[in-house]
Amino acid sequence: MTRAAKAVVAPGRGLIEEFNVGSREAWPRELLSHDFRHGLADWKSAGRARVEYVPGVSVPFCHYGLAAFGHFVLDGLLQIYLNHRALTSGEAILVHWPFEEAWMSDLIAQLDLPRTARRVLRKDAALLETARLSSALAGHGVYFPAAYSLKFFDWLRERLVGTRTVPTSFKRLYIRRRAGGRRPVHDQDQLEGFLRGRGFEILDPHAESVSRQAQRIAGADLLLSSWGSGLALAPLLGGARRVLELTPETVTDVWFSRQAAVNGLRYTPIIHPSTDGSIRPNLPAIDQALGRLA
Structure with a gap:
């Protein structure tokens, strides 16, 4: 694996490029052209790469995106769940490059892993003696949720929330989208004022x-969010477990509708005209959707 798992070499498969879905800010797009040079028969090689050798059995966390919350939870934490017994028994060790944000380490720390069960990689490339990879070439936790998702969220709920209970006083939450991101919600202040008038609380994921x-x-x-990582924890919902998603018409992937179906959520997408993935909230359409749920 090269830095932040931008590429992976697998026996019999050669170099697998663009393996990582995140870390856009941390690693240059031209990483492979910087690190590798084409040789005979289109082989690529790195002449001065510092290689870190990891003996035994490793569970790579870093081949999934480190910057995208949804992939961090639904793909990365899924690897820990699937290999939890091996990690806690000492049979395997979790390996990753340094995390980019403090919440990532804080979240990992709540998953009942011994301190000795993790190794932070420091060099340009890692050579793993044996790698345990699940869904290694795709974010299956995000894109292809299945029956394991139910047990995964039971496991995650127990560690983050406690045992599952039905709330006695139901609440409505809107998950705020970070300003200046790649998928902005325009006029978000107006949207939040509109939602507060309809009983919503605002959840700022970057402040909690x-x-x-x-x-x-x-x-x-009830949970309302713009499409994307904001809905990663939606299966933890209590009560009627209702989700409204503000979705741009340019989105062809229906990952969350699958996640909702598997986890028994009552899901309503509200489609918005968009050419770049951004959302300009259609307040009448949102109001109509909320009215149908009343």
Whole structure:
């Protein structure tokens, strides 16, 4: 694996490029052309790469995106769940490059892993003696949720929230989208004022710990969010487990509708005209959708 798992070499498969879905800000797009040179028969090689050798059995966390919350939870944490017994028994070790944000380490720390069960990689490339990879070439936790998703979220709920209970006082939550991101919600202040008038609380995922976010979502009845990572913890919802998603018409992937179906969520997408993935909230359409849920 090369830096941040931008590429992976697998026996019999050669170099697998563009393996990582995140870390756009941390690693240059031209990483492979910087690190590797074409040789005979289109082989690529790196002459001065610093290689870190990892003996034994490793569970690579870093081949999934480190910057995207949804992939971090639904793909990365899924690897820990699937290999939890091996990691806690010492049979395997979790390996990753340094995390980019503090919440990532805080979240990993709540998953009952011994301190000795992790190794932070420091060099340009890692050579793993044996790698345990699940869904290695795609974010299956995000894009192809199946029956394991139910047990995964039970496991995650127990660590972040506690045992599952039905909330006694139902709440509505809107998950705020970070300003200046790649998928902006325009006029978000206006949207939030509109939603507060209809009983919503605002959840800012960049101002609260992940465990606090999980607790608030687990105690809610209805969740509204723009499409993407904001819905990663939606299966923790209590009550009627209703989700409204503001979706741009340019989105052809229906990953969350599958996640909702598997996890028994009552899901309503509200389609918005868009050419770049951004959302300009259609307040009448949102109001109509909320009216149907009343």
